[in-house]
Amino acid sequence: MQVHEAIAAALLEHEVDTVFGLMGDANMLYLTSYQKQGGRFVGAAHEGNSVGMADAYSRISGKIGVASVTHGPALTNTLTSLVEAVRSRSSVLLITGDTPPEPTYFQQVDISAVAAAAGAGYEKVYRPKTLVRDINRALQRAASEQRAIVLDIPIAMMRAEATDQADTGRAVAPPRGTPDQDALERAVGLALSANRPVVLAGRGAVDSGAREELIGLAERLGAPLATTLLGKDYFAGQPQNLGIYGNLSHPVASGAIGEADCVLAFGASLNAYTSHGGSLFTGKRVVQVDADAGRFGWYTPVQEPIAADARLTAEAMNSLIDEAGHKPNTGWVRGLEKALADYSPRATFKDRSGVDTIDIRSAMIRLDELLPQQHNLVTDIGRFVIGAWPYLHVDDPANFTTMGAFGSIGLGMGGSIGTALARPDRLTVAVFGDGGFMMNVSDLTTAVREKLNMLYVVLNDGAYGAEHYKLRDYGVDPDYSLTSFPDLARMAEAMGLRSATVRKVEELDVVPELLAGGDGPCLIDVRIDPAINILDEQ
Numbered sequence: 001m002q003v004h005e006a007i008a009a010a011l012l013e014h015e016v017d018t019v020f021g022l023m024g025d026a027n028m029l030y031l032t033s034y035q036k037q038g039g040r041f042v043g044a045a046h047e048g049n050s051v052g053m054a055d056a057y058s059r060i061s062g063k064i065g066v067a068s069v070t071h072g073p074a075l076t077n078t079l080t081s082l083v084e085a086v087r088s089r090s091s092v093l094l095i096t097g098d099t100p101p102e103p104t105y106f107q108q109v110d111i112s113a114v115a116a117a118a119g120a121g122y123e124k125v126y127r128p129k130t131l132v133r134d135i136n137r138a139l140q141r142a143a144s145e146q147r148a149i150v151l152d153i154p155i156a157m158m159r160a161e162a163t164d165q166a167d168t169g170r171a172v173a174p175p176r177g178t179p180d181q182d183a184l185e186r187a188v189g190l191a192l193s194a195n196r197p198v199v200l201a202g203r204g205a206v207d208s209g210a211r212e213e214l215i216g217l218a219e220r221l222g223a224p225l226a227t228t229l230l231g232k233d234y235f236a237g238q239p240q241n242l243g244i245y246g247n248l249s250h251p252v253a254s255g256a257i258g259e260a261d262c263v264l265a266f267g268a269s270l271n272a273y274t275s276h277g278g279s280l281f282t283g284k285r286v287v288q289v290d291a292d293a294g295r296f297g298w299y300t301p302v303q304e305p306i307a308a309d310a311r312l313t314a315e316a317m318n319s320l321i322d323e324a325g326h327k328p329n330t331g332w333v334r335g336l337e338k339a340l341a342d343y344s345p346r347a348t349f350k351d352r353s354g355v356d357t358i359d360i361r362s363a364m365i366r367l368d369e370l371l372p373q374q375h376n377l378v379t380d381i382g383r384f385v386i387g388a389w390p391y392l393h394v395d396d397p398a399n400f401t402t403m404g405a406f407g408s409i410g411l412g413m414g415g416s417i418g419t420a421l422a423r424p425d426r427l428t429v430a431v432f433g434d435g436g437f438m439m440n441v442s443d444l445t446t447a448v449r450e451k452l453n454m455l456y457v458v459l460n461d462g463a464y465g466a467e468h469y470k471l472r473d474y475g476v477d478p479d480y481s482l483t484s485f486p487d488l489a490r491m492a493e494a495m496g497l498r499s500a501t502v503r504k505v506e507e508l509d510v511v512p513e514l515l516a517g518g519d520g521p522c523l524i525d526v527r528i529d530p531a532i533n534i535l536d537e538q
């Protein structure tokens, strides 16, 4: 067996069922072998998108996402996506390969330096004989460090004999830590002495499956429930659910957060958005539960850090509270429940739709009604998110992600495809601004070729909208931020999608028809007025 065949066999033995990438000298032989041996290769039009696909595939499936690219320029093409994967703590393996051993080879680049710049780990296959051992090590690091690892398999060894290999391992996820008893008792003491505590869940809580335990904790404390953006809709249907904690909170939630005196946060970084620049934790006592002790107090001071799994900690807190025989004061939470039951998103803003543009909030509320109950949701980033995230819902936050950890526009394209392939049993809704959509639009062809069950929603204000309102605020003509893209619906149609342009809220009724109209992705180009900035009203 030659090295390229052994690479394919090792990946398949590691249960790597899908590899995303783009072929070149360094990877074409093993990508061919991988497919011959039964693996699925999803070719991308751009290497950056292939890493975005692997990243989202990992986020949604919980598996290691694997991407493969060739020499230097292919690797540098992945840099932005690689940083995104690192910042979102995705388990990603990016396989590349060093150029032929000639000092002046034109595609040569320092692979370890690229990995280091991205904050990714670096591994290398040193000899044909150590191939499987080296692949095992790279995959194990991706799983246990929850980090992107760049693996260099030099082209020079690709057709060598791969004899005397180690057994293929199985990458093991990090252990679920149990809480320290003293810290637990202090945290429970803090929670029981609070007058108005809030239980807050982030994506770490979702990943640990803590929902029932956290609802039980809130009931024992007389506390409302809230989530971070990435924990979105985790407590949907619960009467005490405040929704998103932070700068995206609705008015009832904002009022409650203002009154709260203690926050018990599970699997949440408490970043600048959750804390609204730090202010939403000021004057409150904070318990932060996180599996990674390296993440405490990054954004806000924490009185009681607990380095442990979210579900195990909530379960242990509930037992302690039961042992103490605590009876909660439920006056505050019952009052909130009444206000929450009366809350209607439509009633909190004045619709600003125009003759041929829609208020982004009205568009998203109506779209949410028209979507199937169960769907995946992926978003790019831009000004539009403020009008999209609060009004679009998911049945389970595990099927929601936003490609925004590095603050780059455009990564939603790879993210949409990786998500759709990780959960192909349901529709994936991918929401973009026009600028972010056009940045990586070439990989729409991948969504078409793979016949993905996808709805692309472009919230098209004809502008780099985030810059539009900032230029206006600087007193500069905002028209300098206008984009000049072609008609997106016609362009998408030419690329093989079913599409429609939507200028009035009623025209969104086309969505079910589009979705029912055949296989493969659809697109709606939703026209928004760039001059309307909903932040002005908040």
Ligand SMILES: Cc1ncc(C[n+]2csc(CCOP(=O)(O)OP(=O)(O)O)c2C)c(N)n1
Pocket (backbone or CB within 6 Å): 381, 382, 383, 384, 385, 407, 408, 409, 410, 432, 433, 434, 435, 436, 437, 461, 463, 464, 465, 466, 467
């Ligand atoms: C790679 C990259 N380039 C530029 C930016 C700066 N930027 C932030 S938001 C934004 C506007 C994006 O426009 P669009 O996708 O149409 O969304 P909108 O803000 O209009 O809703 C830009 C250009 C960025 N964040 N990332």
Ligand SMILES: [Mg+2]
Pocket (backbone or CB within 6 Å): 382, 433, 434, 435, 459, 460, 461, 462, 463, 464, 465
């Ligand atoms: Mg725009």
